[in-house]
Amino acid sequence: MKLWLLIPCFWVTAVAAVDVIFVDAQQQQGVRSPTLSFCQARFYEEDDGRLYCNWAVNFRYACFVWWPTNKIIPAGAKLSEPEVVGKCGNGEPVYKLHHY
Structure with a gap:
């Protein structure tokens, strides 16, 4: 398998993980902005x-x-x-x- 085929998979996984962490932080803080x-x-x-x-x-x-x-x-x-x-x-x- 070629390496360039794996790079998009890792990128999508990393973006999805960051999105989940961000949503959890907003829910815990009650979505209030300073x-x-x-x-x-x-x-x-x-x-x-x-x-x-x-x-x-x-x-x-x-x-x-x-x-x-x-x-x-x-x-x-x-x-x-x-x-x-x-x-x-x-x-x-x-x-x-x-x-x-």
């Missing part, structure tokens, strides 16, 4: 396993939302600690939070 949220530092508060702030979808909106929102992020959903990514026009620092 996301970013932004908020002003003065509104950020961690209380009883919950994160409160004026959560916004990007830096610009975080500067224009002047009150805490109703969105609450579970503390266990954090993928990283909040980090300062800039300041609003009034000098208020803005946090970026990577979370589920």
Whole structure:
């Protein structure tokens, strides 16, 4: 048997195995994608396993939302600690939070 006939078989088997692993990982994580949220530092508060702030979808909106929102992020959903990514026009620092 020629070697070039076996190579496609190995490639198909490897691709199928990777696909199965990927699907299993998605099912175990509940198919939730990580996301970013932004908020002003003065509104950020961690209380009883919950994160409160004026959560916004990007830096610009975080500067224009002047009150805490109703969105609450579970503390266990954090993928990283909040980090300062800039300041609003009034000098208020803005946090970026990577979370589920």
